[in-house]
Amino acid sequence: MGGDALAGSLTVTVRGANGKPVSDAVVTVHPGGQPSRGPIKFPWPYRVQQQNIQFSPFVLIVPAGAEVAFPNLDKVRHHVYSFSPGNKFELKLYGREENRIVKLPTAGAAAIGCNIHDQMVGFIKVVDTAYAAKSDASGVATIADAPSGPVVVRVWHPYLRGPKNEKVLPVTSLGGGATREAVTIELRAPAAHH
Numbered sequence: 001m002g003g004d005a006l007a008g009s010l011t012v013t014v015r016g017a018n019g020k021p022v023s024d025a026v027v028t029v030h031p032g033g034q035p036s037r038g039p040i041k042f043p044w045p046y047r048v049q050q051q052n053i054q055f056s057p058f059v060l061i062v063p064a065g066a067e068v069a070f071p072n073l074d075k076v077r078h079h080v081y082s083f084s085p086g087n088k089f090e091l092k093l094y095g096r097e098e099n100r101i102v103k104l105p106t107a108g109a110a111a112i113g114c115n116i117h118d119q120m121v122g123f124i125k126v127v128d129t130a131y132a133a134k135s136d137a138s139g140v141a142t143i144a145d146a147p148s149g150p151v152v153v154r155v156w157h158p159y160l161r162g163p164k165n166e167k168v169l170p171v172t173s174l175g176g177g178a179t180r181e182a183v184t185i186e187l188r189a190p191a192a193h194h
């Protein structure tokens with residue numbers, strides 16, 4: 001891509017202990033183990049909609065400081081909140097086609113819920129790196145422009161069994177070109193909401 005010999009792609013396949021692909025896992029790369037300097041922008045919308053009494057997407061990746069939209073597409077009202085340290089917010093009851101915006105300042109995971117509907121569960125992974133991707137239904141996450149050199153690569157999933165729901169991959173440096181890694185993570189059963 002673009003003739004940049006220093007950039008390559010990183011593809012990580014995420015599987016559970018049962019061998020099945022795990023979707024909604026977030027893979028991050030920190031060059032030199034450090035946060036990215038300067039503004040971070042991802043190509044997908046910073047948006048969690050409420051539709052059919054569910055959050056969509058289930059997991060959203062945004063950069064620290066992002067303004068996230070919470071449009072309600074349902075006929076019923078929702079009351080969305082996060083109690084997660086550094087990213088606490090509460091959007092009091094709002095109805096169909098109303099949109100609310102929340103700024104999430106702190107790198108970490110924000111668990112979101114709805115005061116009205118206990119079954120609504122979602123997560124926003126707030127990151128401090130420009131290199132992040134979410135695994136698809138095949139368990140595959142691709143970072144197209146991963147940097148070469150020493151790196152720390154992590155995989156996060158809301159139900160990953162481990163400190164901060166995170167696991168560090170053994171890979172410690174990336175070359176140019178395409179790098180493929182596979183990781184197996186142990187998932188716990190989703191915690192009952194409330």
Ligand SMILES: [Cu+2]
Pocket residue numbers: 053077078079114115116117120
């Ligand atoms: Cu709700």
